[in-house]
Amino acid sequence: MSKVAVPVGVVSIVLMLVVPLPSAVLDLLLGLNITAALLILLVSMQIKRSLDFSVFPSLILIATLFRLALNVSSTRLVLTDGFAGKVIDAFGHFVVGGSLVVGLVIFVILTIIQFVVITNGAGRVAEVGARFTLDAMPGKQMAIDADLNAGLINEQQARKRRAEVTAEADFYGSMDGASKFVKGDAIAAIIITLINLIGGFAIGVIQRGLSPADAVSQYSLLSVGDGLVSQIPALLISTATGIIVTRSASDADMGTDLLGQLGRYKQPLRIAGGAAVALCLIPGLPKLPFAVVGGLFLIMAARMKEAPVVDEEAEARALAAENEPKPDSPEAIAEKMRVDPLELEVAFDLVDLVDSARGGDLLDRVKALRRKVAMDSGLVIPLVRTRDNLDLPSSQYVIWLNGVPAAKGISPAGTVLAIGDNLDGLPGKPTREPVFGLPAKWVPMELQRQAEMAGATVVDRSSVITTHLAEVVRQNAADLxxxxxxxxxxxxxxxxxxxxxxxxxxxxxxxxxxxxxxxxxxxxxxxxxxxxxxxxxxxxxxxxxxxxxxxxxxxxxxxxxxISQPYVTADERLHVLTLDPGFEQRLLESIRQTDGGQVLAIDAGAVDALVHGCSGMLEEAERSGLSPVLVCSPQVRAALSRLIRQVLPRLPVISYTEVSRTAQIESLGVVSGAVAIR
CATH class of the missing domain: 1.10.8.540 (FHIPEP family, domain 3)
Incomplete structure (x- = not known):
């Protein structure tokens, strides 16, 4: 029903522009116009945020069109019959006392209030609100993405927030345009009333032969009454527009906020009441009004309780302490029993890397690492719980995986890690780069420039820990x-x-x-x-x-x-090791199915030849800076990979069907059951 009612109503409004209406129907529609405008004003005061009334811009257009259609219908009746219903007649005679001058003055005052004060102010606020909302939109989107990447919200919550940001921008953009409808409606009301005054006077004098006084009495008062009838709901809609665009997000409606915020403090009420009473001392001013108002304010101030000064931080700490379970409660014990999938423990002198107030960016890098791992492997790793441990030796950090230490390292304060072979001339502590095992040295930070000039690759402490953590995640991605x-x-x-x-x-x-x-x-x-x-x-x-x-x-x-694309070099080359066809057939015939998957049931000599052949060629390739893959048939790949992973985990095993179609294949050798063929 609601889907049909609105289109039918809009079509009916358009028909009103051309189809004459009886005066009784016009009275009913004028009453509906005033009541609907009052309803819109009350709803705008009850909402808690502007988006709760998101249909308001479209509603302004429909209400404006409805008022203009009523203006056209009433003008037709005034000029043709000299009577436009009892509502307009009452406004023309009773409301303004039958005086044309009084009616025109009231009409002009209402128009000035609507056009100059409310409409212009609401239009300006809507324009500024639309501009600021659109300017803030990218920042809000980035904040949502940051919360999503940090794991503070899930994808569904992120979609909802993005939709709210978009809806807010659309709403204020629409309100910027809708305020022009209200402004145009005020201008149209003035023009229509002037046309009615001139047209009614001319018809009364020229066509009907009335005297000028009678023409003014009959037609001009009806024209003014018509203008007042249309101007009152227009004023209500303009007020609703101003309330909507100036409304800030709140947990309560406007009335509750207004009374709560104005009556929150006793001192302003007491001063205002005293000032009103003091005005009674001025000679010539009436005493009773100011005495009554001042007395009411003083009574309200006396009955109010002073709002206590709230220490929000202390209140938050007290609430957290209250909600925190007791140390011996089942909840507290269960919390301590919980095993985090991924943890990073740092010694006391590494806390500066975590503390953003001291310039530490380790947490930000860990968040970026989660995003990079997701983009590379498709795995959304859990949040990395970072904490300090006073029991750890100085400068040490430990990476925990499912409650078990997975890797350890050091990151001395005030140093950087220089990676290279020619580091003997630099002072510092010799070490090994934690991921690839390259020779390195922790050198003082002030010698970073000298280390770079010596040809070393210099890495800061946060990067060392993050790179180490990334390698642990890569090696244990399946367990996460x-x-x-x-x-x-x-x-x-x-x-x-x-x-x-x-x-x-x-x-x-x-x-x-x-x-x-x-x-x-x-x-x-x-x-x-x-x-x-x-x-x-x-x-x-x-x-x-x-x-x-x-x-x-x-x-x-x-x-x-x-699968093979990550191993393709920058010059589009894929370096491969292959199996001797006879040896591969032998491996294929030795495949056995077990509960743990396919395995190779071959003698120890063949295993030794396979492992030594692969490791020899792999080491030779790595000395040349290459990262080869072992290629075999799809039927033997799973069992062969299970064997190779146990002894040479850094050698990937792929099948012929997984070889890149675009890369140039370069063979580094053939592995047989006896010797390696090059």
Missing amino acids: LGREDVKLLVEMVRRTHPIVVEELTPTLLTLGEIQRVLHGLLEENVSIRDLVRIFEALSVRAKTSTDVDGLIEAARAALGSA
Whole structure:
């Protein structure tokens, strides 16, 4: 019904411009116009924020068009019949006392109030509000993205906030334009009233032969009454417009805020009441009005309770202490038992890296790391809990993974890490770069320039810790993917590709099985960003088998050359190691299926030849600055990768179908069961 009512109403308003209305119907519509304007004013005072009345700009246009249509209808009746209903007649005779001069004066005063004061002020506020809202929009969007990246809000909350920011900008932009409707309506009311005055006087004198006095009495008073009837609701709408655009966001309506904020303090009321009483002492001024008003203010001040001065920080601390569970309560014990997936502990002298007030940017870098890992691997790592530990030795930090120390390092205060081979001439503490094990030295910060001139790569302390943390995350990405994370990823795909998710889970695979597949991909440093293609491949494979190795290989086949792309050099070269065909066939025949997946059942001599052949060529390639991959057939890849990962985790194993289509393949050697062939 509501979908039809508004369009029918707008069409009816347009028809009123051309179709004559009986005076009885006009009376009804004039009453509706005044009542609707009053309703709009009251609603604008009850809302808590402007967006709660987001339809207001469109409502202004409809209300303006309705008033103009009523003006046209009433003008037609006044000029043709000399009578436009009892409402206009009452305003023309009773409200202004039958005096044309009084009516014109009241009409002009109302017009000045609406046009000069309210409409102009509301239009200016709407224009400034629209400009400031649009200027602040990028900053608000960036703040939302920052909260999302920091994990303070989820994706759904971020979408809601973005929608609110966009809606706010649209609303103030619309209000800037809608205020022009109100201004134009005030101008139109003046012009229409002047036309009615001149036209009615001319018709009365020329066509009907009335005397000028009778023409003024009959037509001009009706024209003024028509102007007053239309001007009163227009004034109400203008006031509502001013209230809407000047309304600030609040937890209460305007009336509650007004009384609460004006009556919050006793002293202003007491001074205002005393000033009103003091005016009674001025000779010639009436005593009673000022005495009554001053007395009321003083009584109100005496009955009020002084608002206490609230220390918000102390109140917040007290509230936090009150809500904090007791040390021996089950909640407190459970909180201490909770194991965080990822923690960073720093010694007491590394706190400056965490404290932003002292210039520390470690927390900001950790947030940026979470974003980078998500973009690279598709894994949204959990929030990194950072805390200080007084028991740690000086300058040391520890990275914890699921409650177990995963890596340790040092970052002495007042130093930078110089990485290079020619560091003997620099004072400092020799060490090893924590990620790649390169020779390095912690040198005083003031010698940073000298270290750079010596050819060393200089890294600040925060970068060392962040890089170390990134390497730990990369090596243990699979262990950081929990069941809740998988559910979040599935829901993310469901929002954009619902059919893909509905076909896959829970009909074909459970969340646990999907987690095992994603876990297997992350173990081999395969990005899971392209979840749509992965899920589509799993849907096809799961219809025939739910074997985890088979599901992983199906997902890898769907990703194809995207797997080998990270190993392609800047000059579009992919350096590969391959297997001797005979040896590869032997490996294929030795594959056995176990509960833990496919394994190679080969003798120790063949394993030793395989490992030594791969490690020798890998070390030779790394000395040349290359990062090769081992390429084999898809049938043997899973079992071979499981073996290689145990002894050479830095050597990726890919299948022929995963080789980049655009890169130039450069073979570094062939591995056989006996010796390495170069």
